[in-house]
Amino acid sequence: MRAVWIIASFLTVVIAIASCQTAEDIEFKRYYTAGLVEYQNHCQNCHGDKGQGLAALIPPLTDTAYISRNKNMLACLLSKGIKGKITVAGKEFDSEMPPAELAPMEIAQVLTYVGNSFGNKVGLISNDDVTRDLKNCR
Amino acid sequence: MRKPIILFAVGLTMFMAACGDNKSNRLPILGHRDAETKTVDGKEVTDTVYQTIPPFKFVNQYGDSITDNNLKGKIYVADFFFTSCPSICPTMHRNMLNVYNAYKADDNFKILSYSIDPKYDSVPVLKKYADKLGISGQSWWLLQSGKDETYKLATSYLTSVAEDASVPGGHVHDGWFILIDKQKHIRGTYDGTVTTEVTKLIADIKTLQAEPEQRVAQ
Numbered sequence: 319m320r321a322v323w324i325i326a327s328f329l330t331v332v333i334a335i336a337s338c339q340t341a342e343d344i345e346f347k348r349y350y351t352a353g354l355v356e357y358q359n360h361c362q363n364c365h366g367d368k369g370q371g372l373a374a375l376i377p378p379l380t381d382t383a384y385i386s387r388n389k390n391m392l393a394c395l396l397s398k399g400i401k402g403k404i405t406v407a408g409k410e411f412d413s414e415m416p417p418a419e420l421a422p423m424e425i426a427q428v429l430t431y432v433g434n435s436f437g438n439k440v441g442l443i444s445n446d447d448v449t450r451d452l453k454n455c456r
Numbered sequence: 457m458r459k460p461i462i463l464f465a466v467g468l469t470m471f472m473a474a475c476g477d478n479k480s481n482r483l484p485i486l487g488h489r490d491a492e493t494k495t496v497d498g499k500e501v502t503d504t505v506y507q508t509i510p511p512f513k514f515v516n517q518y519g520d521s522i523t524d525n526n527l528k529g530k531i532y533v534a535d536f537f538f539t540s541c542p543s544i545c546p547t548m549h550r551n552m553l554n555v556y557n558a559y560k561a562d563d564n565f566k567i568l569s570y571s572i573d574p575k576y577d578s579v580p581v582l583k584k585y586a587d588k589l590g591i592s593g594q595s596w597w598l599l600q601s602g603k604d605e606t607y608k609l610a611t612s613y614l615t616s617v618a619e620d621a622s623v624p625g626g627h628v629h630d631g632w633f634i635l636i637d638k639q640k641h642i643r644g645t646y647d648g649t650v651t652t653e654v655t656k657l658i659a660d661i662k663t664l665q666a667e668p669e670q671r672v673a674q
Contacts, residue, residue, distance in 0.1 A: 362547075363542075363543060363544060363546055363547045363649075364542070364546045364547075366547075366550060370550075372546050372549065372550050372589070373553070373588060373589050373590040374587075374588040374589070374590065375546070375585070375588045375589060376546055413588075416542055416624065
């Protein structure tokens with residue numbers, strides 16, 4: 319009987335530690351998982367399930383330097399679309415990306431997903447970040 | 457009394473098992489079929505007539521005229537797309553690149569991508585698309601012709617295409633990859649947007665190439 323109590327209390331402690339996430343962790347995961355679904359619905363056809371892009375037609379999302387350098391520009395790129403030449407992963411791309419039909423919150427979710435997948439690690443991009451960035455679009 | 461029945465059952469099982477083995481290495485022939493009865497040497501013979509891809513005339517990305525004659529003795533895979541397609545085409549051609557890379561060294565294999573937006577997809581546009589896709593040589597042709605001819609031909613490939621102003625890109629179409637043999641019969645349809653289906657297509661091409669009818673030069 320005593321052994322059972324010891325095991326039970328030990329398990330309780332383990333579970334308590336495992337589920338002990340910070341509020342930021344939970345917030346990040348909420349954005350990230352919602353962003354995965356947005357990515358599959360709006361981005362994956364062109365950019366691929368691994369962010370690999372398509373040859374010289376569609377740029378990859380695996381250029382971690384590009385993503386982190388342009389972190390504050392990404393919301394505008396999604397919202398306004400891209401026309402003209404851009405250089406990604408050392409290659410020049412000249413095709414059009416149509417504006418994403420997404421609300422700021424959805425843009426934040428998909429950017430959090432992309433920004434922390436395919437080798438990228440820029441952390442949470444929140445609704446507030448996106449709302450601020452969208453005001454500075456060129 | 458019982459023995460003959462058991463023997464018969466065993467015999468039947470073996471016969472069926474033998475049949476099954478024969479058939480497992482053949483791909484089915486798809487599409488509608490008719491029975492045709494004709495008289496050969498005074499005897500009535502009934503044959504199955506399978507659906508075939510009708511003659512066509514298109515232009516490829518190099519500006520060369522391509523007809524069904526260019527596909528004599530070739531096994532090929534066909535799909536329908538357009539270069540400005542914002543929906544399923546990038547996925548289809550990302551997957552088709554795997555087929556291209558698996559068989560590009562084979563002179564008797566081709567890929568045909570018919571544009572369903574020939575007004576925009578001129579020969580230079582198709583060439584530029586091919587270059588950016590990283591394909592060269594004669595194993596993957598991007599084809600264009602009149603819109604009506606293209607749409608009509610699509611139905612022969614059991615594929616549906618249509619103009620629809622309400623969707624991004626202005627066209628709707630299926631993402632099928634259609635496998636055609638040297639007799640112009642349809643031997644398989646594969647969802648070009650699903651990687652596992654395209655992996656099966658790559659394996660099925662090999663199976664088809666091994667069929668006796670496909671090994672003879674046409």
